[in-house]
Amino acid sequence: MRIFALAPLLALATFVFAHPETEDHPATAEELIARNTDIEARNVAARKCAPQVAEFEAQRLQKRAKLMKRQQTGTFTAPIPRTTSITNNSCVLHPETIEGPYYIRNEFIRSDVRETQPGVALVLDVGVIDSRTCRPYPNAFVEIWAANATGAYGGYVGPQGTPTRIKDDTWLRGGLFTNAQGIVELTTIYPGYYTGRTTHIHAMVHGGNWQSRANGTFVSGSGTVNHIGQFFFDEAWNDRVFATHPYTTNRVPRTYNNRDFIMQQAGPGAVAKLSYLNGNSVTEGVFGYITVVVNGGSNYRIQNNNALR
Ligand SMILES: *[C@@H]1O[C@H](CO)[C@@H](O)[C@H](O)[C@H]1NC(C)=O
Ligand SMILES: *[C@@H]1O[C@H](CO)[C@@H](O)[C@H](O)[C@H]1NC(C)=O
Ligand SMILES: *[C@@H]1O[C@H](CO)[C@@H](O)[C@H](O)[C@H]1NC(C)=O
Numbered sequence: 001m002r003i004f005a006l007a008p009l010l011a012l013a014t015f016v017f018a019h020p021e022t023e024d025h026p027a028t029a030e031e032l033i034a035r036n037t038d039i040e041a042r043n044v045a046a047r048k049c050a051p052q053v054a055e056f057e058a059q060r061l062q063k064r065a066k067l068m069k070r071q072q073t074g075t076f077t078a079p080i081p082r083t084t085s086i087t088n089n090s091c092v093l094h095p096e097t098i099e100g101p102y103y104i105r106n107e108f109i110r111s112d113v114r115e116t117q118p119g120v121a122l123v124l125d126v127g128v129i130d131s132r133t134c135r136p137y138p139n140a141f142v143e144i145w146a147a148n149a150t151g152a153y154g155g156y157v158g159p160q161g162t163p164t165r166i167k168d169d170t171w172l173r174g175g176l177f178t179n180a181q182g183i184v185e186l187t188t189i190y191p192g193y194y195t196g197r198t199t200h201i202h203a204m205v206h207g208g209n210w211q212s213r214a215n216g217t218f219v220s221g222s223g224t225v226n227h228i229g230q231f232f233f234d235e236a237w238n239d240r241v242f243a244t245h246p247y248t249t250n251r252v253p254r255t256y257n258n259r260d261f262i263m264q265q266a267g268p269g270a271v272a273k274l275s276y277l278n279g280n281s282v283t284e285g286v287f288g289y290i291t292v293v294v295n296g297g298s299n300y301r302i303q304n305n306n307a308l309r
């Protein structure tokens with residue numbers, strides 16, 4: 001408990017002294033402390049589902065391993081995900097983090113959000129568990145948004161300077177619903193990095209009676225917002241991806257995981273487990289899976305009012 005009590009102060013110290021210009025930072029110290037207090041409570045709530053999360057992940061991995069075995073032909077050796085067990089606080093904690101300034105409401109409902117953005121394909125298997133029941137959470141809209149290979153967010157000028165919404169780009173934004181097993185598969189590109197942040201993907205989970213439009217867009221805030229978070233990646237995978245084109249053309253200095261206070265706050269549960277999608281090179285794609293434990297009864301407030309027109 002002592003460690004928990006210190007966490008807000010440590011985060012605050014890191015925020016004030018090490019990252020004065022981080023874009024995704026909260027407005028005031030009070031907000032940051034309040035948010036950390038919240039995170040602690042939610043982490044405690046989520047941790048009790050640890051055995052169910054372990055079971056859920058093992059089932060998904062077995063299914064995928066079988067699928068890949070079936071796809072094996074000739075000399076091609078499909079990768080079999082290795083991790084089959086989790087510990088109490090490695091996969092379960094999925095704390096709320098900061099929405100940041102780049103969200104855009106009412107994006108398209110789709111599984112592939114890449115459009116024409118170049119970069120390493122990233123297929124994400126996102127499993128959602130409701131902490132109230134420790135059971136898979138079906139029919140939840142899992143939405144992602146991220147920077148492109150050179151660290152720019154669609155629709156915004158920046159991220160250097162004050163983020164300003166300038167157009168209706170929809171690339172690397174959007175989401176889809178979890179199936180009856182609480183799982184959704186999304187395809188994006190491995191995001192690049194921008195000044196002050198390690199590479200990450202923003203995620204929002206919407207439940208309740210959400211609405212969609214005839215033109216295939218989701219109505220943000222129409223249901224309940226059960227989660228606002230970010231996904232992260234191990235540095236070994238970041239290194240592999242950032243050694244390829246066009247990531248190599250990114251000229252901004254890289255911020256590493258251990259210097260990113262939002263990632264430190266989020267903890268290991270927010271790190272996607274990765275493997276090669278095909279073969280043994282990132283150029284053929286990366287597969288990632290992550291389990292997000294959310295409270296289906298919660299309803300967070302979306303800060304950003306920018307909407308797709
Ligand atoms: C997880 O934590 C609970 C409660 O602290 C404990 O009873 C249980 O044995 C732990 N499980 C594992 C796999 O460590
Ligand atoms: C990322 O997006 C920015 C802004 O639209 C664009 O200038 C840049 O070329 C994109 N990066 C890549 C690798 O295409
Ligand atoms: C989708 O339809 C709604 C109204 O039904 C509209 O407000 C919105 O701008 C449309 N979105 C796009 C991307 O066309």
